[in-house]
Amino acid sequence: GEDVEQSLFLSVREGDSSVINCTYTDSSSTYLYWYKQEPGAGLQLLTYIFSNMDMKQDQRLTVLLNKKDKHLSLRIADTQTGDSAIYFCAGISPTISGGYNKLIFGAGTRLAVHP
């Protein structure tokens, strides 16, 4: 089945770019997602990329997908203190019996932004 891995911590200076990396095992995932979780809150969908795309940009966020290496990254430009949160990547598991598939989440990367 699908397995998703992320580094656990990232610390950046305010104003710098942050790059959060994720690797996955199942190349059949049609979509790959990035979620943001602020302290004590639920998960907020940040962005997603369709598997036939290499890059997607949305304001300060850039998602890069390297299908050959099964590597997904989220770049946050001009990182602000409000970007401090846990970031989860997720992929879709292969369809199982009953036509159901589910999101498989990485463990999350904790981004700390310091002055």
Add this chain to the structure above:
Amino acid sequence: SQTIHQWPATLVQPVGSPLSLECTVEGTSNPNLYWYRQAAGRGLQLLFYSVGIGQISSEVPQNLSASRPQDRQFILSSKKLLLSDSGFYLCAWRSDTQYFGPGTRLTVL
């Protein structure tokens, strides 16, 4: 637009007491619904999913159960809570993307 609600926001319960967490979705019909648990400092663990009323699938054996009495209502329950049930419980619904509720923080003492 679709919104998802969870109730209560926080809960402190003694070991052995019952549990009922509620999740309701607005603005969509026949959604796929999910319960996740997030232990402190950990990732997400899928507990249950439901593709329709009365249809519940369990991902992992555990002390919890789920029910879906109405199309847009998903309930997580336990008859007797364990200390290990403490965590942050997230409800989610999904169409082409998955959206999460605000979560319920459960502390079992």
